[in-house]
Amino acid sequence: MGIKVTDSWLDQASVRSGVGLDTNMGRIIFYEDKNFQGRSYETSSDCAELTSYLSRCNSCRVESGCFMVYERPNFMGHQMLVRRGEYPDNQRLMGMTMSDCIRSCRMIPMHRGQFRMKIYERENFSGQMNELMDDCDNIQERYRMSDCMSAQVMDGHWLMYEQPHFRGRMMYLRPGEYRSMRDMGTGPMDMRIGSIRRIMESC
Template identity: 75%
Template structure:
């Protein structure tokens, strides 16, 4: 095993912390037409493109959204090519991506590089809106809140640490919503107006 000096480790860590993701959006399917690339959050893609029908993730992970300002149907995309946004988002719209959010990689940490530390992750789940009803604190993936906590649904949450995906159905199925540290008093504040509950949740742990 090759071992590095402390200075080498700090140098390696500094280089990694400078690395960011990159996603390229295209007006037409199959990466045709005008394009726009970004490495950060973009609340309104129509400021740069009249429509968006395909995308390519060159590095990192992103959430892409059906509507501006990180609202509506959303999907996490990793490094790879997505030639048809209709298939990606499961929509029937001709230009379904209107905004995107960069998901920071948990691997950009000296602790993860050298100690294989993944975390911390911590959130509080609430059965009702405005932090009402049952409350349970979670620090790991949960496949089914009904089975684990006898909660019929989750309608608000407080994310203290880490980045998570919330799923409409048990076993990480159905539509998904991305949440990062902050308070979410209702589903609308999480960015989705068409879902009425969450039944499972998963930590975003991979480095994409």
């Protein structure tokens, strides 16, 4: 039977409330081995370095909410959105050949309000600008933009995709300013943005 390593923040929250974990809170469990075997680590918040708790991570289970998982520490490298469900093999999930390819994660808060962001053709919010409030399955076709190299997210949480129709590598954006997409640490520097989708509350 695997050994469970629980996030201390979760323990403290449960003790203070006197009840179990809030079912509206995102919750993910990482396992050292495939098929949910070996030691495990459970969290409901961001984790910049999973190897602080586990020597490796080969499977995960999302019990509630949505998370972004990353192949490198500090939310860098190849990333993938995971929703409620079971992921018995991280190699297949991430499309990687690494044996322990999840090194960090971000919890995506539920958002029930409007969605709004601005995308710019060039870095530092210059060049052609367009404002989005819903999904866009083909940026080049809809806006005639040659590229999307910076963005400002005012409301909601978004996913940018490398290809049109929400395909290829993805990049998570939360409210804030992104002066250069090339500095996001997603991997190869030539990632272009082909489509953008809102992360809805129905995770």
